[in-house]
Amino acid sequence: MTTVERTQVFLLPDLGEGLSEAEIVEWRVAVGDVVTVDQSVVEVETAKAVVDVPCPYAGRVVTLHGAAGEVRPVGQPLITIAPLDGGDEPAGHATYREEERAGSGNVLIGYGTGHGSATRRRRRPRLVLAPEPTDAGPAGVAGPTDAGPTGVPGPSGVPGPTGGAGAVAGGVPAGATASGDPTRSSTALVISPIVRRLARERGIDLGTVRGTGPGGVIRRADVEAVLTAPAARLAAVPDPHVGPAPSTDGDVIIPLTGVRKAIADKLSRSRREIPEVTIWVDVDATGLLETRAAINAATPDAPVSILALLARICLSGLRRFPQLNSRVDTEAQRIVQSAGVHLGIAAQTDRGLLVPVLRDAQRLTTAELAAELTATTAAARAGSLPPARLTGGTFTLNNYGVFGVDGSTPIINHPEAALLGVGRIVDKPWVVDGQLAVRKVTQLSLTFDHRVCDGGVAGGFLRHVADCVERPALLIAAV
Structure with a gap:
């Protein structure tokens, strides 16, 4: 059998929900390089994220299918690998033959887990x-x-x-x-x-x-x-x-290309399919800020953000009103209520608005929520989140107050059923025990899919969130 007959062609793999193509950003290898199983060979950009793609084959690179900047459809050739002759086996790769026979052991949507050899030859x-x-x-x-x-x-x-x-x-x-x-x-x-x-x-x-x-x-x-x-x-x-x-x-x-096109398509679909309603309420957030300050004074090495506390409050509300942790399956004509809360956090990045997801957020402590939020939003802005981390959310929290605005009527992140928005926190006159005082006030808005619930459920959820913001001690009673 000739070398040509023994070559293995790695096709651009399935990249996740609704992603049918990817743009080649940078090749990590060149023709003639030796690669190992699950070594990252190319960086690609999808409508969701920039990711490294590992090759499930080991051998010598024969062909790179496509140049940097080209868009490749899923299922089309990406790289061709030829097996090494016995004399070509690189030093330090005693397991090469075993890897070549076994191939990648990863079960993947499209990506392996290895990062390859740190000493592999790189060709400019x-x-x-x-x-x-x-x-x-x-x-x-x-x-x-x-x-x-x-x-x-x-x-x-x-x-x-x-x-x-x-x-x-x-x-x-x-x-x-x-x-x-x-x-x-x-x-x-x-x-x-x-x-x-x-x-x-x-x-x-x-x-x-x-x-x-x-x-x-x-x-x-x-x-x-x-x-x-x-x-x-x-x-x-x-x-x-x-x-x-x-x-x-x-x-x-x-x-309209890349992430911007994906955002446009998703928001347009949301507006076409979801009969959404927005309700809002002004709340005194002074107690929430005081609670955060007390937590951070006690645990200065693990600070908690306002967003983390709001996430904790949302999780408490969804436990009481699970109807909002749902999606509508239009084809089957049914409402699917999720067992876990996969919390989406709207994050503005250089590549557009992304919504990374914290899966099973209800299992996390407040400190763990804070740490996950910090790491996840940083990775989203750096473009290093895999596509799987940008899909599958069941409820979204959107802090648009960071843009200096008080309120909004945001569009639901399809196919979710609800989204809580938080405006900026500012000093405002507020009546406390019959007396006028200056308090830290914010506006909360809830946009919900009217197909999954009526105003009573939506209003009950928003009122519970508002009460917990004003009196954080209620969170303890709600546990």
Whole structure:
């Protein structure tokens, strides 16, 4: 049997609920590298998160299917691996043969658990100078014409070998100026067809963009930085692949892609399907702030946030009113009431609004809730949460007060049935025991699906939350 016949092709795996494609962000390996079972080989970006994808096969990399910036559909070839000959077995890999025979032992939606060998050989990607505005790009770099208007690879599916006169040697782009500044070169260092297309859509000359990637490569963030610059004024650049271009009056055309498209689709579906109602109440949060201060004074090494206390209060309310911890199964015409509370926390990130989920939050102590909230929101903003952590919520807590607003009528995170919103906490005049006083006041809003309950249940839940905010001692009585 020949080596070609024995090669194993790893297909882009199932990435989770509703995700059918992913954009290649960065290859972790190059053709000719040796990989081990479950070694991370590529970083991809989905509509949910940026994740590392491990390969379930061991051997030598024969082909990388797709370049950085390309969008690959689930189930299409991602990387081809050939087995090693006996003499090629790397030192320190005594278990290589066993791994090769066994393959990955992970049962996964799409990802393994290993991180590979820390000493594996890493090869710097060969970059190619991409003259503008040539669509096809130089040999070996798939241009917009190859990728198609949506960034999906064309029939060939695999870019050819890199090389040519524009190849990078020693990390310095050929043809660059002596200063090493790619913005002063007559050509732009680009390896992503998506970056080229984005620049063309917005009328940006890539020759004027400073690249922040390895060796001066222009990334999508570099193009977006130009768009957000105060002096950015865009000219019309017609293109048959992308439809209408930016107008001469400075309008900015922003395609709905990636996370923004996923958010738009989900919120639109929520508004189409869910008959939502919002109720609200102003509450005196002075007691809640005093309780937090007392907890943190007693346990300074494990501080508790206001959001953690509000999460604890929500969990208490959902125990009393489980109807709000539900979803409507429209196909089966039934309401499904969840046994556990999978608490979603709305988090604003550079990639848009994400809702990471704390599964079975009702099992956590208040201190554990605080720690999980801190770690989860930090990971969401860093883009390091796996897709599974961004789905499956049953109830959402949204602290929009961090934006300096008092109230909101938020859209329910489909397919959940309710969402509690919290406004900013500000000093306001408040009547206490018949006397006017200055208190810390906030507004709570509950948006709920009227199909799962009526106003009595929703009002009872919101009143319970408000009472616990005003008198946190009630939480002890409710346990």
